[in-house]
Amino acid sequence: MAHNKRLEAARKTVDTAKVYSLADAIAIAKQNATAKFDETIELSMNLGIDPRHADQMVRGLVGLPNGTGKTLRVGVFARGAKADEARAAGADVVGAEDLGEKIQAGEIDFDRCIATPDMMALVGRLGKILGPRGLMPNPRLGTVTMDVKGAITAAKAGQVEFRAEKAGIVHAGIGKASFPAEKLLENARAFADAIVKARPTGAKGTYVQKVAVSSSMGPGVRVDVSSLAV
Numbered sequence: 253m254a255h256n257k258r259l260e261a262a263r264k265t266v267d268t269a270k271v272y273s274l275a276d277a278i279a280i281a282k283q284n285a286t287a288k289f290d291e292t293i294e295l296s297m298n299l300g301i302d303p304r305h306a307d308q309m310v311r312g313l314v315g316l317p318n319g320t321g322k323t324l325r326v327g328v329f330a331r332g333a334k335a336d337e338a339r340a341a342g343a344d345v346v347g348a349e350d351l352g353e354k355i356q357a358g359e360i361d362f363d364r365c366i367a368t369p370d371m372m373a374l375v376g377r378l379g380k381i382l383g384p385r386g387l388m389p390n391p392r393l394g395t396v397t398m399d400v401k402g403a404i405t406a407a408k409a410g411q412v413e414f415r416a417e418k419a420g421i422v423h424a425g426i427g428k429a430s431f432p433a434e435k436l437l438e439n440a441r442a443f444a445d446a447i448v449k450a451r452p453t454g455a456k457g458t459y460v461q462k463v464a465v466s467s468s469m470g471p472g473v474r475v476d477v478s479s480l481a482v
Contacts, residue, residue: 319410
């Protein structure tokens with residue numbers, strides 16, 4: 253009941269017939285983040301694509317300049333010296349066949365999965381488990397790499413993965429409500445810029461169609477697309 257009252261009060265602060273500048277939308281989302289935990293501020297973008305077609309898929313990684321405020325757990329498939337490198341770089345879980353067995357048993361204690369190229373025969377057998385969770389390492393995303401240290405450091409520093417959903421929507425947490433508004437704005441623009449640069453060859457017409465900002469428990473605030481650029 254308290255949540256419903258809070259959401260109802262928050263909705264009254266948003267004019268649904270209006271589009272706001274990105275800065276104003278972030279300010280409103282911060283204002284409406286009144287839950288008892290530090291809510292995530294999320295940016296959602298509706299794109300003019302059909303992800304069912306390979307030439308219209310939007311997927312990638314982007315480093316947010318001010319981090320996400322979330323502690324990302326990283327799992328790494330590696331052996332020998334590369335496994336040692338992963339542990340030294342701060343990986344939370346490192347292994348080979350033993351890690352594969354844990355995953356098959358339902359023990360998935362990480363939010364990002366990295367693998368060295370020589371481990372992909374093993375990792376490939378886990379595709380049915382890792383794939384649906386968005387955890388499958390991918391060379392195009394830099395998560396299949398010999399630069400294990402670099403990949404772990406980037407993930408821990410606030411790198412976020414994006415992938416268009418069936419309806420052509422991409423979204424990501426751009427920080428916490430406790431972040432200063434200017435840091436959220438910088439993160440939002442970095443994310444939006446990455447989406448624009450990831451425009452697929454098959455996209456026709458208007459690419460970025462709608463944008464909204466919200467907090468975890470708050471209403472969406474529509475954003476003027478033209479305000480995404482600096």
